[in-house]
Amino acid sequence: MSKAAYTPLEVYKILPQSNCGKCRLPSCLAFAAAIVAGSKQLQECPDLDPTTAAGFSARYRQPGLKEENQAEFLDRLQAKMALVDLAAVAPLIGATVKGESIVINSLGKDFVLDRRGRMTSECHIIPWVLAPLLSCITHQSHAEISGSWISFREIPGGIEWQGLFSSRCEEPLRRLADANPELLTDLIGLFMGKSIAWYEADIALILHPLPKVPLLICYQGPEGDLHSKLTILFDASCSTNLHIKSIYTLCSGLVQMFAKISEHHR
Structure with a gap:
């Protein structure tokens, strides 16, 4: 009998649920979603009993990358x-x-x-x-920009894609910003962006990859023993204007383009 594909909740149930951050994701649920998305492996959880992981893998098959x-x-x-x-x-x-x-x-x-x-x-x-x-x-529906910002996981369908989004959008862009402090500021001029004040962010800028689908990049640099932090937020209307798959594609493409731009800063 063929093995069934598992869901983030099924993976989450066998994890320690300690939200320790050793996997470099904010929570065990985010780690579970990353496993389902294909960007993480069960064995990357250092606190998961190998026997439990092996038994789970024997019952379920891992879905292929949605890309x-x-x-x-x-x-x-x-x-x-x-x-x-x-x-x-x-x-x-x-x-x-x-x-x-x-x-x-x-x-x-x-x-x-x-x-x-x-x-x-x-x-x-x-x-x-x-x-x-x-x-x-x-897209079958369209809406005006609401002015309210939400995280990727708050977008309908976002939890399922959160693992890929974290590992291929936010994390690579955070590393780029760490290595090139002037990069995010330069993006404002290069792509008609807008700098705004944002709580606990050293740099916050709004870009319009599509006229009705703006995104907000918030970056806080490292300080002392604290690591840097970068979050990409979206207008609350984004899922009305764009499919979740295309929202992810849009962001991952932007990050790849920013990476090429950063090469000129070195």
């Missing part, structure tokens, strides 16, 4: 483009219509998408931005 289905996800989004009423959708997502194409601004740059979901731009084409742009255009 493996990205190509199929993109194909579905491109197929939906032919059905979209561009004139009706454009004002709802902060875009404009040009002939049979729709123009959306991302981080200060215009991207043009045609009826077949093909993307062009006057600037260098950024591959990872295509899926979030298509997802925004074809």
Whole structure:
């Protein structure tokens, strides 16, 4: 008989539930979600009894990384483009219509998408931005920016993706900010960002990777024995405007782009 895929709650039940932080995640529940997402392994918990871990693994199979289905996800989004009423959708997502194409601004740059979901731009084409742009255009609902900020795990479906988001978005960006103190400030000028005051943050900036999907990056540098901390927050309306998979793709793509920019700071 084949093994069943497990859920974050099933993993959490066998963990010590001490929230010790030895796995470099904030809680045992976050660690459980990371295991299900594929970014962590059971044996990475130093306090978990090996016999318990082995018995659990024998009963369940680990799901593959959700990113493996990205190509199929993109194909579905491109197929939906032919059905979209561009004139009706454009004002709802902060875009404009040009002939049979729709123009959306991302981080200060215009991207043009045609009826077949093909993307062009006057600037260098950024591959990872295509899926979030298509997802925004074809999403079944749209909302105005609320002005309220929430964490990734508070987004519907976010807990399931939290492990990947922590390990491939927030943590890499924190390390980049540690190594390049001026990087986050430079992003404000490079991508038409806005600096704001935020509680317990040395630097807080708002970026608009999509017109109606802003994100807030909050960074607090290391001090004494305290490690640095970086959190990415989202407008509470984000799940109304974008699929959770595309929210993750958008952030992971941004971090990869920021990493390339940081190379010029060295």
